[in-house]
Amino acid sequence: MVRSESLRDLRRPYWLGLKDSDLVIGKYKMKVKLTLNTTNAIDAIFFLTLLNAVKALSLEIVWIKMPVAKYVYMPIALSYYVYLDIDEWPWPIELSAYELEKTLNGFNDEELSEYIAGKIDGDGSILVSKDKEGCLRAIVRITACKGCPKRTNLDVLKEMIAKRFGIIGHINPTAEKINLVFNGESAIRLLRRIMKYIHHPLRRLRAELILAYYEGRIDRGTFEKLYKMTEYEYGGPDVKRNNALEAATQAAPQTHTHVG
16 A cells, blocks of 8 residues: 655655656646556556645546557556646756766665665566576566666666665666566565565565565465465456556546546
8 A cells, every 4th residue: 555645745765766767757837747657457546646645636548559459448548647836846857877876876775765666666576486496586677668768777776776785686688678687685685675665556565475485474385375466467358457447437536537
């Protein structure tokens, strides 16, 4: 559950981490618009609660064009947004890699941890996989597209985490994306560092389960049973993807909406 009372202050580094991932910032004369977009049922609730912690939000419903996908008949995206006075947003709207490094260097360890949690709540994933011997391996991953400015920010973050916490990550490219990945013990150490600042319900639940297993508080059978409940099938008829509108309607039928 999102602890919204802890996020009302936009000066918290969590918001800079989120801005460096999913949160879109636009400047309009003397106003700043904060926008979060999703087609995802879990994010539909998370984003609604997140921005509502700042100010009463508006919601725009948009039909989107996308390749034909199995089980997806009416692709709909939700766009949550709030407008703030220009001086209410405390962070730079644009940050170069150099400026980001300078900012992160000015954070203490807790502030840096909170920034990382915001980044993971936006562009990250927390999961486990099995190695060749069948042992469970924790993974924390932060993703950026190859051509966007966030790509160079991953290099900055990788070096900053290594320098400050001694936790080593690796940059792994795919055909379309770049991933900053922490595996095994590095992932566990990072989760212990940022756990209390994670707000995304699925990522927080997975982090809690992974730490409970690695710290011996639950056995493997219990872990696998509980972790399986958090999984979804890529391309399958799961309740998570492409169900944002239904989830938002059930959670907040009073939200002001605009169909685009």
